[in-house]
Amino acid sequence: MGSRLVGYGSYLPEKVMTNQDFEKIMDTSDEWIVQRTGMRERHFAAADETVVDMAANAARRALNSANLTIDDIDMLIVATTSSELDFPSVAVQVLGALGAKNNAPAFDVRGACTGYIYGLHCARAFFSAGMHNRIMVIGAEKMSRFIDFNDRNTAVLFGDGAGALIFERSSSGYSGIIDTVVMGDGREFDMLHGSPDHKIIMNGPETYKKAVTLMPAAAQHIMEHAGITAENVDWIIPHQANLRIIQSGAARLGFPLEKILITVDKHANTSGASGVLALSYGLDNGYIKHGQLVLYPAFGSGLTWGAALIRV
Secondary structure, eight states: OEEEEEEEEEEEESSSEEEEHTTTTTSSOOHHHHHOOOOOEEEEOHHHHHHOHHHHHHHHHHHHTTTTGGGSSSSSEEEOOOOSSSSSSSHHHHHHHHTTOOOOOOOEOOOOGGGHHHHHHHHHHHHTOOOOSSSEEEEEEEEGGOOOTTTTHHTTTTTTEEEEEEEESOOOOSSSSEEEEEEOGGGGGGGGOTTTTSOOOOOHHHHHHHHHHHHHHHHHHHHHHHTOGGGOSSSOOOOSHHHHHHHHHOOOOOOOOGBOOHHHHHOOOOOOOGGHHHHHHHHTTSSSSSSSEEEEEEEEEEEEEEEEEEEE
């Protein structure tokens, strides 16, 4: 059994933090940020706006696009690393926020920037086992909670937002979540991690080296597993961590830049929400068409990395 995509939605907080805004509060410049990251602006959640709030807003829009209610969903998975509460899960809180009454199972996955692919991996497994009929996978992050405004190297990199996809079980293996691959290596976790006081600790040069190697490797692995080549892929939506990483990965894979969907200039790095926000942007603006094949590779803290193939 496979799946098919039946709905999508996204949410970005109202506040936009531009590079010029950062110029006012730290020793940096728009030119410096753009040259090193490709980022120009990012969205920051309000102080009283939570990960649950953003996830629920994205979920409502996905349900509306699919003409469904929350009780039509029989499993909810949320990819996040920035929940305000240690427990319960963001997923079960979203069920509460949306008024679900059908007792659907709900849980979070904590794969950092690779989190959404981990969520898709779980959903694909449940569909393959025939255990669920309609699954919503949400990526939601409030990365602004972790920003150290004394560190200009990391402060400009992150943003907030949420996106949601709804899949339902289908007998076709050529639509929806076609394939996923996820990997992890805890031996180098100190390269990129959160500190006890909730600040982002990152070895930038080493993280860059790993990202430009492991994301293309995951993309190549999943294409080989699916028996396709780059020519069969309509769009590649890489994790939106850094424009230079994206460009380097595209060059390694032989993907022309016109097939790369880039939103890092608009959203910055939204961690587990990155790829689904970009996919929603592509669908909303008519870049991605029904029936097209999308390849989504990602790399993140852990170290974690992986890729997903989705036919929209």
